[in-house]
Amino acid sequence: MQYAKLRSEAKYNLAASGVMSYPLAELPIKLEDLEINGPTLYGYEPLLERLAKLNGVTPDCVVTAQGTSLANHLAIAATLEPGEEALVEWPTYELLTSTLQYLGARVRFFDRGLERGFRVDPEEVERKITPQTRLIVLTNLHNPSGTLIHDATLNAVGEIARKINARVLVDEVYLESMFEQRPHPAIHMGDHFVVTSSLTKAFGLSGVRCGWVLATPELAQRMRHIHDLYGVNAAFPADLISVIALDNLDRVIARAKKLLAANRPVLDAFLQSRDDLACVRPEYGTVVFPKLLKGSVEALDRLLREKYETGIVPGKYFGEERHFRVGIGGDPDMTHVGFERLGAALDEMRK
């Protein structure tokens, strides 16, 4: 996260994982729509109602939180006691592992690497669980590879969890970027699923920090009480803006889809042209995670920054040193030049 915050910025930024920022000016907000203080308490009701509708659940299943980040924190704190075991996908989003460890979990991993096409294999999950496993942790779409976990696989993992009285936490923050094609959130597969998400990645609305957890009403209530330890109340102006954004989600989605539709062919053409990379090309989402077949990603990253003003995320931040992650949610002109420069740097490395 420190790398993402302090060192990933570049003129040609392929390091960002979400859709570029949605401007406030493009939402129909008047100053009189906003207020500083209001009834947030255990969630601002109009916001809970909209998030419940978006996800096909009742508002008592929704817990609002600052981004998917705090949503994950609450979900883990409410489902695991210190010393209990979590089984996490590998490679993974590092903050999931560090939050689990911070909250005292013992972390084990199961493999969903490139050799498996970044797919989740329920048999591999079954091999890695132990009677102590209380939580299985997945991202869908996968960060860093963008790979979709299909419902049948999620169901199979759910069954494995249910048999040992464990739960499955699915971070769906990138699933939102499937828009109308987004499958139902995994919470609909049973009470042993817990889902987290936010308006951050697919919609370019990170600044309102509108995150949420979907869980059974009892578990959701436990999370609300845990939230009292961290934030007590939400930022009311942010909740008001989130409600307006959700009421106008069509226009936010239209812009995101336009950006991704412009950038995906650029990514495809780039990957098509490279025999020095191995990459699973996901159909959806905002990121991919190529493997550099020869040479060091650290050297590539340095060359890109120093000579080509271009940013990528080295795979070591996901535990895979030979890979790097690039995103396609940025401005199309910038993204186009970014991939040209990435190609030039790769060519230069080969000399």
Ligand SMILES: Cc1ncc(COP(=O)(O)O)c(C=O)c1O
């Ligand atoms: C899988 C995953 N979950 C959560 C987050 C954080 O999301 P938010 O900005 O909504 O807190 C990220 C950000 O990179 C992420 O990749």
